[in-house]
Amino acid sequence: MSMIADFYGGKSILITGATGFLGKVLMEKLFRTSPDLRVIYILVRPKAGQTLQQRVFQILNSKINMQMKTRRPHELFEKVKEVCPNVHEKIRAISADLNQNDFAISMQDMQELLSYTDIIFHCAATVRFDDHLRHAVQLNVTATQQLLLMASQMPNLEAFIHISTAFSNCNLKHIDEVIYPCPVEPKKIIDSMEWLDDAIIDEITPKLIGDRPNTYTYTKALGEMVVQQESGKLNIAIIRPSIVGATWQEPFPGWVDNINGPTGLIVAAGKGFLRSIRATPMAVADLIPADIVVNLTLAVGWYTAVHRPKSTLIYHCTSGNLNPCNWGKMGIQVLATFEKIPLERAFRRPKADFTTNNVTTQYWNAVSHRAPAIIYDFYLRLTGRKPRMTKLMNRLLRTLSMLEYFINRSWEWSTYNTEMLMSKLSPEDQRVFNFDVRQLNWLEYIENYVLGVKKYLLKEDMAGIPEAKQHLKRLRNIHYLFNTALFLIAWRLLIARSQVARNVWFFIVSFCYKFLSYFRASSTLKV
Ligand SMILES: CCCCCCCCCCCCCCCCCC(=O)SCCNC(=O)CCNC(=O)[C@H](O)C(C)(C)COP(=O)(O)OP(=O)(O)OC[C@H]1O[C@@H](n2cnc3c(N)ncnc32)[C@H](O)[C@@H]1OP(=O)(O)O
Ligand SMILES: NC(=O)C1=CN([C@@H]2O[C@H](COP(=O)(O)OP(=O)(O)OC[C@H]3O[C@@H](n4cnc5c(N)ncnc54)[C@H](OP(=O)(O)O)[C@@H]3O)[C@@H](O)[C@H]2O)C=CC1
Numbered sequence: 001m002s003m004i005a006d007f008y009g010g011k012s013i014l015i016t017g018a019t020g021f022l023g024k025v026l027m028e029k030l031f032r033t034s035p036d037l038r039v040i041y042i043l044v045r046p047k048a049g050q051t052l053q054q055r056v057f058q059i060l061n062s063k064i065n066m067q068m069k070t071r072r073p074h075e076l077f078e079k080v081k082e083v084c085p086n087v088h089e090k091i092r093a094i095s096a097d098l099n100q101n102d103f104a105i106s107m108q109d110m111q112e113l114l115s116y117t118d119i120i121f122h123c124a125a126t127v128r129f130d131d132h133l134r135h136a137v138q139l140n141v142t143a144t145q146q147l148l149l150m151a152s153q154m155p156n157l158e159a160f161i162h163i164s165t166a167f168s169n170c171n172l173k174h175i176d177e178v179i180y181p182c183p184v185e186p187k188k189i190i191d192s193m194e195w196l197d198d199a200i201i202d203e204i205t206p207k208l209i210g211d212r213p214n215t216y217t218y219t220k221a222l223g224e225m226v227v228q229q230e231s232g233k234l235n236i237a238i239i240r241p242s243i244v245g246a247t248w249q250e251p252f253p254g255w256v257d258n259i260n261g262p263t264g265l266i267v268a269a270g271k272g273f274l275r276s277i278r279a280t281p282m283a284v285a286d287l288i289p290a291d292i293v294v295n296l297t298l299a300v301g302w303y304t305a306v307h308r309p310k311s312t313l314i315y316h317c318t319s320g321n322l323n324p325c326n327w328g329k330m331g332i333q334v335l336a337t338f339e340k341i342p343l344e345r346a347f348r349r350p351k352a353d354f355t356t357n358n359v360t361t362q363y364w365n366a367v368s369h370r371a372p373a374i375i376y377d378f379y380l381r382l383t384g385r386k387p388r389m390t391k392l393m394n395r396l397l398r399t400l401s402m403l404e405y406f407i408n409r410s411w412e413w414s415t416y417n418t419e420m421l422m423s424k425l426s427p428e429d430q431r432v433f434n435f436d437v438r439q440l441n442w443l444e445y446i447e448n449y450v451l452g453v454k455k456y457l458l459k460e461d462m463a464g465i466p467e468a469k470q471h472l473k474r475l476r477n478i479h480y481l482f483n484t485a486l487f488l489i490a491w492r493l494l495i496a497r498s499q500v501a502r503n504v505w506f507f508i509v510s511f512c513y514k515f516l517s518y519f520r521a522s523s524t525l526k527v
Contacts, residue, residue, distance in 0.1 A: 002432045004302040004425075008034035012116040012156075016098065016147065017123030018042035021258045022163065022244060024059055025290045026121060026297060027091075028076050028251055033298075033432060035084035041113060043096035043103065043124070052093040060088065074456075079251050098124055098143040099135075114153050119301055120160045122147055125223075127260060129214040129402045133205045134193050140219035141226055142190050148230040158305035159235045161297060166242040166286070166318050166413055167406070168221040171211040174412045177314040179228050179238075184208060186222040186229070213405040224314075231312055237304045241293045241317040242413070243406070246449040248289035248440055254452020255290070262287065262330075264399060266453050269331075270338050272348030272475070273396055275368035278361040279354050279407040281328025286320040286411065288437065289445065293317050296418065296435040303421055315421065316413040317435070325442040327407050328354060333443055337450040342468040344460050347389075348372065349475050356408075369393050 008030060017023040019042070027040060044052050060077045080087050094113065096103040102110070126139045144162065151160050169180050189208070193201070209218040224238055246256035246263070256263055262285075268274035296317050304313070319325065331352060338350040355361050370393060377387030422436060430436070454460045494501040 002033065002426075002428050004299055004429050004433050005033040007302045007306065008119075008298070009036040010038050011118040012038045012041065014041045014043070014113060014117045014120045015123060016043045016121070017125065017163075019044055019055060019059060020123060021256070021260065022241075022290055022293060023121075023123045024076055024257070025247060025255070026123065026294045027059075028080055029291070029294050029298065031077075031080040031084050031087055031090070032251065035080075037090065039090055039092050039116070041092050041094055041117065043098070043105075044093045045097040046095060052095055056088075056091055056093045060091075074252050074255075076251065076255060076257075098146075099138050103143070103146065110150075114150070114155075116156065117151075117154050118156050118158050119305065120147070120151055120157065121163070121297065121301065122161065123163045125163070125220070127216060129216045131215050132198070133201050133208070133215045133219070134198065136215040136219040137189055137193050137222070140216075141186055141222045142193075144223045145186075145190070145226045145230055148227065148232075148234070151234055152230075152232055157234065159237065159301050161301050161304065162223070162227050162236065162238045163297070164224050164238050164240050165217065165220045166240040166316055166411070167217045168224055168240065170213065170217050170406075170409075170411065172411075174414075175316070176414045177240075177316055177417045179224050179312075179314065180221070182218070182221055182225060183210070186226045189222060214402070228312055235304050235308055236312045237300045237309075238312065238314045239293070239297055239300060239317055240314060240413075242286035242288050242319065244290050244293055245287045245445075246289065246452045247291040248445055248448075249434075250291040253445075254448035254450075255456050256449070256452050257457055259457070263453060263457065265403070266334055266450060267343075267458065268396055269334060269350050269352045270343040270346065270450070270453070272346040272350055273369075273393065274352050274400075275348065276353045276355055276361070276364035277331075277400060277407070278356065278358075278404050279327045279331070280356055280409075281331070281354050282326050283408055284320040284410040285325050285327045285330045285407075286318050286413075287325065287330070288317055288319050289440070292435045292437055292440075295433040296421075299421055299425060299429065299433045299435065303424065307424075313417050315418045316415045317418065318413040318415065319437045319440070320410070321412060321415060323438045323440055323442075329442065330446055333446040334450055337447045341451060341454060341465060342472050343454055343458065344464050344468045344471070346468070346472060346475065347376070349472050349479070365397060369397060 011034075013030065015023055015027060018027055018040070023042075027042070030037060030040065042056075044055050046052065047055065050058075061075060077087065084090065094105060094109045096105045105113070122144065124139070124143065126136055148160070151157055166175070169175050172180070196204075205215065209215060212218045212221070227236060227238060243261045245261065246254045259267060265274055265277070296315060300313075300315055303309075331354060335350055335352065342350070353364065355364060370390070373389040373393040376389040380387045380389070418435070422430065425433065455462070491501075491505075495505055
């Protein structure tokens with residue numbers, strides 16, 4: 001019997017960010033392992049043209065490609081529907097916008113939340129690296145503060161679990177499971193965002209974020225400080241995952257549905273847009289599968305509520321110090337998988353070189369990214385279509401420049417609390433809520449990740465693989481043809497202009513002629 005699964009039975013759980021990547025995997029696991037839980041409240045913001053019910057329906061029935069000829073890929077909640085057929089009734093979507101005062105929750109809904117919530121998992125955040133500081137502060141700091149205020153009014157609340165990021169202190173090389181203070185108090189930042197105008201905020205942003213690379217990591221660090229300062233009598237824990245990737249095992253391997261982190265680059269490599277990347281092959285790729293993060297989160301929820309640690313514990317959910325993989329190994333495995341299972345309608349054949357210095361990066365960006373895009377757009381214009389490749393390539397290059405910080409450095413995260421928690425679990429819980437990253441086989445995981453990107457994110461049909469392979473063969477032939485034509489044109493121009501080139505050309509031609517004459521003579525002799 002799993003103590004953790006048992007603990008969540010009959011509970012009312014509030015999840016923010018349940019429509020996001022991690023939130024969905026968290027909700028799925030909760031329903032699958034504790035189908036007898038009372039209700040999951042999810043705070044959902046209205047989105048253009050979609051009602052709350054439609055958004056919930058979308059989570060429970062991920063869209064499928066109607067043209068699929070083979071068996072459709074798994075839906076995330078497929079297994080849940082078997083063990084908890086009334087899952088629809090147990091999700092209570094509450095209209096809320098974390099950017100608004102009191103989250104714009106109706107009085108009635110607020111009353112229900114305050115009266116019944118037993119556990120809170122706070123996953124919502126803006127994860128955009130380039131978000132304006134005002135917006136990033138609003139969501140990652142002020143909303144966390146407001147949620148803590150709400151939590152303090154919940155009489156039944158047993159635990160508040162805050163999802164942060166292992167990169168909140170990425171300005172340090174070695175990071176312990178403690179909260180590191182930021183020079184300016186979060187309260188001062190929150191206040192100043194109310195009266196400073198955008199232009200001034202833009203000006204002070206670099207000074208405030210200091211040696212962090214972006215507003216995301218900075219505001220997540222401020223969010224942690226707020227959690228520490230406002231914890232009061234609450235039972236709180238903070239989880240810091242590193243780079244969250246597709247699921248490892250549950251509910252099935254390779255599930256992923258958004259393009260954040262490495263996923264976008266895997267797609268770009270598979271489609272042949274990404275041909276070179278400024279990354280340090282030996283730098284640690286601190287990836288962590290989403291199901292490991294979720295298992296740790298649920299175990300932390302249980303431990304925090306039942307054992308009530310005296311202080312706020314921080315748990316690093318990272319892989320680097322227990323089972324390291326590096327970007328070089330990851331890149332090779334991604335490309336090897338695309339050889340076997342290519343994506344459909346690739347722009348070029350998947351091939352991505354790692355470069356480590358600025359000059360080669362600029363060179364390859366010009367030759368492998370910009371030039372093919374310009375040529376392709378020229379072709380689109382000639383055929384009367386709208387050019388789009390240059391725009392797409394510019395966006396990819398911008399994304400690459402934002403991610404570069406994370407793929408050219410290595411960090412060390414201590415994991416004492418996470419290992420302590422593992423030792424407190426029963427053998428059954430260690431199995432059901434497995435967060436031991438040492439058991440993960442990277443090559444197998446990355447292969448499943450790539451496969452998952454194809455199936456779940458791009459919703460491509462496996463029956464299309466032979467056609468995708470044919471397409472890559474055609475691209476290879478076009479590549480050879482193009483290179484040969486380019487070589488001949490360059491050579492022709494060179495011969496026309498240079499005596500040395502002409503001499504070399506005559507030497508090669510006469511050499512070939514002599515060789516062929518000799519070959520013909522010797523074969524005539526044999527006869
Ligand atoms: C051989 C293979 C080798 C593989 C090597 C793998 C290397 C992986 C490196 C990953 C490092 C990740 C480090 C993350 C560390 C922090 C983790 C966290 O805590 S936080 C969690 C992590 N948080 C994050 O990862 C957030 C990172 N993302 C951002 O901050 C923003 O998207 C942006 C600033 C990069 C672009 O903003 P903006 O220009 O306004 O545009 P939009 O957002 O509207 O998207 C526009 C277009 O860009 C496209 N695209 C988007 N993302 C990616 C991507 N990752 N990739 C590729 N493409 C991407 C997207 O398709 C779209 O195309 P289209 O639909 O127009 O055709
Ligand atoms: N992905 C990763 O690599 C990592 C993520 N994390 C952390 O994990 C958590 C979850 O990340 P992830 O699932 O990847 O992120 P997603 O971007 O997939 O999800 C973010 C969630 O926050 C919700 N949200 C955003 N703004 C608002 C708002 N104004 N009101 C209500 N809800 C809002 C989104 O709702 P909507 O659907 O309406 O947009 C969505 O459900 C975050 O706290 C992140 O910092 C930490 C380390 C790595």
